[in-house]
Amino acid sequence: MTEKVIETIHYTIFFNGEGYFTLQNKLPNYSSLFIMTDTHTSQLCLQHLLRLVPYLKKARIFCIPFGEKEKNIQNGLDICRKLNKENADRKSLLINLGGGVITDSGGFFASIFKRGIYFLNIPTTLLAMVDASTGGKTGINLDNLKNEIGVFNYPDLLIIDKHYLKTLSNRELKSGMAELFKYGLIADNFFWEEIKNRSKHMHWDDWNEFIYQANLIKNNIVTEDPSERKGLRKILNFGHTIGHGIESYFLPTYSPLRHGEAIALGMVCESWISWKMNVLSQKQHEEISKTLLSIYPFREINEQILNKILKYIRQDKKKLQEDIHFSLLREIGICTYHHKVSNDIIKQSFQSLKRNNSEIDD
Ligand SMILES: NC(=O)c1ccc[n+]([C@@H]2O[C@H](COP(=O)([O-])OP(=O)(O)OC[C@H]3O[C@@H](n4cnc5c(N)ncnc54)[C@H](O)[C@@H]3O)[C@@H](O)[C@H]2O)c1
Ligand SMILES: [Zn+2]
CATH class of the missing domain: 3.40.50.1970 (Rossmann fold)
Structure with missing residues (x-):
């Protein structure tokens, strides 16, 4: 202990x-x-x-x-x-x-x-x-x-x-693990590697260290910007702008997503945006999407659902007309904030959720 x-x-x-x-x-x-x-x-x-x-x-x-x-x-x-x-x-x-x-x-x-x-x-x-x-x-x-x-x-x-x-069920553990992936992506590439390598065969004793490290990372960020007014704390929202839209859409349906599941899909989309806006390399975007889509369940998102999700994203950000600001990855382990992203790019980013069935490993 x-x-x-x-x-x-x-x-x-x-x-x-x-x-x-x-x-x-x-x-x-x-x-x-x-x-x-x-x-x-x-x-x-x-x-x-x-x-x-x-x-x-x-x-x-x-x-x-x-x-x-x-x-x-x-x-x-x-x-x-x-x-x-x-x-x-x-x-x-x-x-x-x-x-x-x-x-x-x-x-x-x-x-x-x-x-x-x-x-x-x-x-x-x-x-x-x-x-x-x-x-x-x-x-x-x-x-x-x-x-x-x-x-x-x-x-x-x-x-x-x-x-x-x-x-706790395996599904809930995986949901929590999404936030661990997030810490690696936004703040610590070594942490990302560790959680990626061990995610499928996590040993009971590993949790203590992962949980402790995650709290250290979060506390460092929150200490610098406790009420998200300076900006740094916004990096904790990586994956959440789109993720919350997805979570809100599925919440009243018969099969709501767990918070971490929605955020994992949000992180795939937002890493795609990071790549398309020339902030992140294609190679690293592919590593992120392959890793997350092999763990988190895919949901069919057709045009009609997508439009509803986009509406939630806009309501969430209280920006019905203008571009929305995102936290984007510069590389795995480094996240920057205040990137303006157009509606078109947000919409296109959902393409990145279509994965090759051979990658599925639920
Ligand atoms: N305040 C923040 O900074 C912050 C950050 C991330 C997420 N959140 C919020 O957290 C919520 C998601 O949290 P969550 O995933 O813990 O959801 P949750 O509280 O709904 O718990 C998930 C499920 O696990 C069950 N459960 C809880 N403890 C258990 C245990 N020990 N054994 C078996 N079952 C157990 C719960 O009853 C529930 O059914 C979302 O509302 C999200 O917005 C807040
Ligand atoms: Zn979260």
Whole structure:
């Protein structure tokens, strides 16, 4: 068990054991305790937490249904009503135990109830461990539009315990791995090579190091530009401009994509744009698309679907007429931001998702 920590500007990230001791010692300082879970994490993760932090047996549990659709304002109102009924005050603590849906929305609900109560995150999916639970972005979706409502706010602390990954499906692990690929592409070519080489035969012990390294990369970027005003933080959005459009389109369908799956497709398109705009070499674009398309499921995107996705992308960026700005790759490991991209190029980039069937390896 590693006992590493990362001290961010606002909070400490604990990797495994030590965080639970710190948490147990801090708990008596709060006026009341609440834990937010979804229907999966209440069954699969809560007992582990209660066993390691017995003081939390005093906590009141709020459980919402699982899934991206639950990142909505109705759940926010419901949680706020429950907090109010339980006499929560500004010294209360909400612990978000779950994947990115729980850490994003729970962080947001804690931020708006009585103008802010304390919260902390215990991420239980790979995706939340390496991305969603860290960095201070909290929020919910507005209908199908991703993360339209939210605030920057920080947890009191963060505990990353890979024990929770034991019950995670292969599909969810792959979804989280997409964000690991992203870190390699935007900031560290060595990390890209490592994750690429081991992605298909990941060993249980490898996760600790990958998760830790990913948090170091993200923390370096977020420390430089915490609220995305200077610009550097925009590189974390690589793959997300198109990826969010794809995710939003499929969200209300019978087979929604996982966040990481949509982002992986978004990264293929945006690496194609990087190449077409003479920022990235063709060779590196091909390496990226071959790697990602051999892991992530392909979706048929016809002209009609494409037009709907483009509409989501424009709504997401609030740019109905003008060109949209993208973060693009200069080479694997280096990403730059503020590239204006025309609608035509965005549309054409979807060609890059058509892969050769011989490459499929699901
Ligand atoms: N705030 C940010 O900076 C940021 C960054 C990246 C992603 N996100 C957001 O994160 C969300 C995606 O997160 P996610 O992929 O974790 O989704 P999720 O929270 O929906 O979790 C995925 C599924 O795994 C289940 N689950 C959670 N923990 C489990 C466990 N230990 N064992 C078994 N099942 C478990 C959940 O119940 C759910 O069904 C998206 O809404 C995305 O927008 C936010
Ligand atoms: Zn993401």
